[in-house]
Amino acid sequence: MPDGLLEPLVPIANPDKATLNNPVAETPQILRASLGETARARVSDVQQFQSLWRDPELKAVWDSVEQRIKDSNGQIVQPSGKWDRDYDVLLKELAEAEKSQTDERQREEEEAERAKVQSGEGGWQKVLEQYGQRNVPGVRVAEEQDGMSLAVALIRAGAVFLVKGVSESGGPISTWEVSSKTEGRALTKLEIAILDCLANRPRKWDLAFLLDMISSYGDIKHTPCAKCNRLTDNGAQLPTLRRLSQNQPSAATEPRIYSFDALHSGCA
Ligand SMILES: [Zn+2]
Structure with missing residues (x-):
């Protein structure tokens, strides 16, 4: 946006960048007119983007994304399209769960032996x-x-x-x-x-x-x-x-x- 707004000033500050589409303004009036035009064009760009964002076609996409976030308990789908998981952490959690199960089983076995x-x-x-x-x-x-x-x-x-x-x-x-x-x-x-x-x-x-x-x-x-x-x-x-x-x-x-x-x- 800021670059776009200042586009008519570029050839004045840097004559090497003057092109046929963006020449050095010959008079202050022309410069003012082209600055105004550029500003209107950028505002219209923003409006176009906003209307695209709210387009009914895109609404279906946003609804689907929101549904998936809800389905996964608030975990956001990674940009890669894959779940980014730390498998070392997962493995450690699994091993700990298994160990506490084994400990529990051993305790129960010992308890049964003691009772016997x-x-x-x-x-x-x-x-x-x-x-x-x-x-x-x-x-x-x-x-x-x-x-x-x-x-x-x-x-x-x-x-x-x-x-x-x-x-x-x-x-x-x-x-x-x-x-x-x-x-x-x-x-x-x-x-x-x-x-x-x-x-x-x-x-x-x-x-x-x-x-x-x-x-x-x-x-x-x-x-x-x-x-x-x-x-x-x-x-x-x-x-x-x-x-x-x-x-x-x-x-x-x-x-x-x-x-x-x-x-x-x-x-x-
Ligand atoms: Zn020893």
């Missing part, structure tokens, strides 16, 4: 009996007098742990707590590290899981780290962390035996 174990015949004594039948080398388990606790000795590591069942208001045992049964001396670094890892375990209601986890320390002085394959790390520490191995028997296996990978704390 707690209502099952024999209760935790049956778990203890099945564990005893396996004769796990280097581990001795004995029931304590109170009928709610076990002493678990790791012969080769020279450590004895007290595993105590905790129940709420007379119900089934909901948690198994582990402490050291060692008396008369301070705990070794190794004992502290093992107790720390046991305290952070999942499935705290599950005695079978706990006994297998404690058993995985049975030969700790000869069990290399699953990651670096070394026995001691640079700080001369043994691999005291335990992580559930990838391949676990299904929940239907009876008795279910858990296996663990040994890891240095720096290799986790």
Whole structure:
């Protein structure tokens, strides 16, 4: 628009741009007349554009565009004619949704298992009996007098742990707590590290899981780290962390035996 309005002035300011259609105005009157004419022509251009915009033929197009915006919840069709989507973000959202579904399923499965174990015949004594039948080398388990606790000795590591069942208001045992049964001396670094890892375990209601986890320390002085394959790390520490191995028997296996990978704390 502004360029168009000033068109008659162009050849005056820049004689090289003078053409037959746009010559240098010979008199001020001619210049004024052509400026007026140019202005009228530009206004008519605008009017023409406006009437085209509101033309019934175009109205159908606008209606269709508005309908599509409404259909897509206010997302505007991209000029490319394609939906401009960030597929990395979409993929991440899908993966997160799937993970939370898996987590939810695992929670439900564990809940069902817990209910089965707690209502099952024999209760935790049956778990203890099945564990005893396996004769796990280097581990001795004995029931304590109170009928709610076990002493678990790791012969080769020279450590004895007290595993105590905790129940709420007379119900089934909901948690198994582990402490050291060692008396008369301070705990070794190794004992502290093992107790720390046991305290952070999942499935705290599950005695079978706990006994297998404690058993995985049975030969700790000869069990290399699953990651670096070394026995001691640079700080001369043994691999005291335990992580559930990838391949676990299904929940239907009876008795279910858990296996663990040994890891240095720096290799986790
Ligand atoms: Zn390691």
